[in-house]
Amino acid sequence: MKYGQEISKIHNSNIENNLRKALENNLRKALGVLQKDGVYAMFLWLEGKDKEIRTRINELLNNNEIKKYFFDNNSADRFPDDFSEFCKELQNVAEDIDKLFFMKKILERTLTYALYHVKVGKNDKVGENNVAKT
Template structure:
């Protein structure tokens, strides 16, 4: 059971990087996502990731699923922010309804800022992880 939020951010960032083979493209999308999160907040960040299509869709799904999975880990689980089901059932309509109406994440500013900070740290670690993967892939050629 992970209780340290920084450790949770690091583990989720590793998951994002490990599940994606295109380090350059991942770095680019994570950087864009981080910018949306920092400028517009959690809701806009998730909406941005759900709105990706074509080349970015699979990569965006991996990022958003990792971010949403953090809500199901301790200590966030004690805040009752968990999403039911698994990532295969997490459509935009479902996630939006859960976060706005059922979990009411946006009604609790403390929880919202905690989630934003966790997402930000996760994306920062994923960005550095993708950059490290780019350097490693150049060195092995």
């Protein structure tokens, strides 16, 4: 959820509506590519269309609590920022289907949360321990 919020803040909530719509559109398309064509296809699409989203997702995957599920003692200890190096590490993850499905699930949830945060858009504090007033 935290990284979904971070991705939604790529463009400040005070920005023009068309930039927010563009971010929402890119998140929706990235989620569609992920669900239809898989993890690698989504990262490849993001590399060409919205590197900032890919960078934020890379930060998520390099979080200590998450990366420990993807790396063993014989491989790198993080996903590199360089796309070709990132793809090599992604290939290593893909050798274990359980790790790949786990990654896909994390990415789907993160993009979904980011999409909802962008849709709310005007309230940066949504999801940050605020209680709705009725």
